[in-house]
Amino acid sequence: MAGxxxxxxxxxxxxxxxxxxxxxxxxxxxxxxxxxxxxxxxxVAIVDLLxxxxxxxxxxEIPTATVRIDNSSQPGEVALTAxxxxxxxxxxxxxxxxLIAQRGESPR
Numbered sequence: 001m002a003g004x005x006x007x008x009x010x011x012x013x014x015x016x017x018x019x020x021x022x023x024x025x026x027x028x029x030x031x032x033x034x035x036x037x038x039x040x041x042x043x044v045a046i047v048d049l050l051x052x053x054x055x056x057x058x059x060x061e062i063p064t065a066t067v068r069i070d071n072s073s074q075p076g077e078v079a080l081t082a083x084x085x086x087x088x089x090x091x092x093x094x095x096x097x098x099l100i101a102q103r104g105e106s107p108r
Contacts, residue, residue, distance in 0.1 A: 013102065016031050022055070024055070026053050026054055026055035026056055027053070028054075029052045030049055030050070031050045033065070033098050034046075036088075038080055038081075038087070039083065040079060040084050041078055041079060044069065044070065044071045044078050045070040046078065046088070047070060048067050048092075048095045049066045049067075050063060050064075050065055050102055051063070051064050051065070063099055065098075
């Protein structure tokens with residue numbers, strides 16, 4: 001499928017929410033797939049992102065998923081009950097499906 005064009009001429013896929021400068025000469029496409037707060041950890045947010053980098057030479061990285069845990073008291077860690085873990089697994093499977101679908105919408 002064709003992506004949208006931005007004013008800079010960069011084409012990004014329809015799933016993309018925002019474009020940011022990539023670390024090495026390119027554009028990173030990103031989309032927030034989920035943000036979830038486990039019932040057991042009310043101050044914690046788990047954020048799932050779909051990401052892909054397109055380099056200036058036209059090369060692209062394989063689309064990836066990033067799971068970020070925002071927890072100020074224990075950075076990068078979260079305690080999950082069995083119920084929270086089941087919900088998290090369901091969200092990961094949903095993220096997997098989105099990532100697979102994303103491959104068909106890569107910029108050309």
